[in-house]
Amino acid sequence: MKKIIAAISFIKRINIFFKYLKDKNVNIVSKIKAFSLFSVGILxxxxxxxxxxxxxxxxxIIDDIFVLTYIFEMLNKQLEDYKRTLKEKSLRIIEIDDYIIKDEN
Incomplete structure (x- = not known):
C-alpha cells in the first residue's frame, strides 16, 4: 500500500517536480539526480x-513496481525537502526583543 501511495504522491507533485528542475536556486547536481531518477524510471x-x-x-510486473516505487520514494523525498525550503524562504521571521513579526510574503 505504501508503494502505491508513493506513486500517487509523486504524480500529484509532478508540477512541483518541473518547478524544481527550473528553479535557479536548486544546485545543478540535485537537478541532475532528480531528472536521472525520473528518466531511469520511465526507461x-x-x-x-x-x-x-x-x-x-x-x-x-512485480519488479517494475518495486523499481518504480523506489524511484518515486527518492523523488518524493527530494520534492518534500524542496517544498520545505520554499516554505521557509517565504516565511521570514524578524525578532525584536519580545516581539515577533512574521512576514508571509
Missing amino acids: YLVSPIDFIPDFIFGLG
Whole structure:
C-alpha cells in the first residue's frame, strides 16, 4: 500500500517536480539526480529488458513496481525537502526583543 501511495504522491507533485528542475536556486547536481531518477524510471518501465521478464505473468510486473516505487520514494523525498525550503524562504521571521513579526510574503 505504501508503494502505491508513493506513486500517487509523486504524480500529484509532478508540477512541483518541473518547478524544481527550473528553479535557479536548486544546485545543478540535485537537478541532475532528480531528472536521472525520473528518466531511469520511465526507461525501465518501457524497456523490454527487466530483472524479471514481463512475459512471466504476474512476476514480470512485480519488479517494475518495486523499481518504480523506489524511484518515486527518492523523488518524493527530494520534492518534500524542496517544498520545505520554499516554505521557509517565504516565511521570514524578524525578532525584536519580545516581539515577533512574521512576514508571509
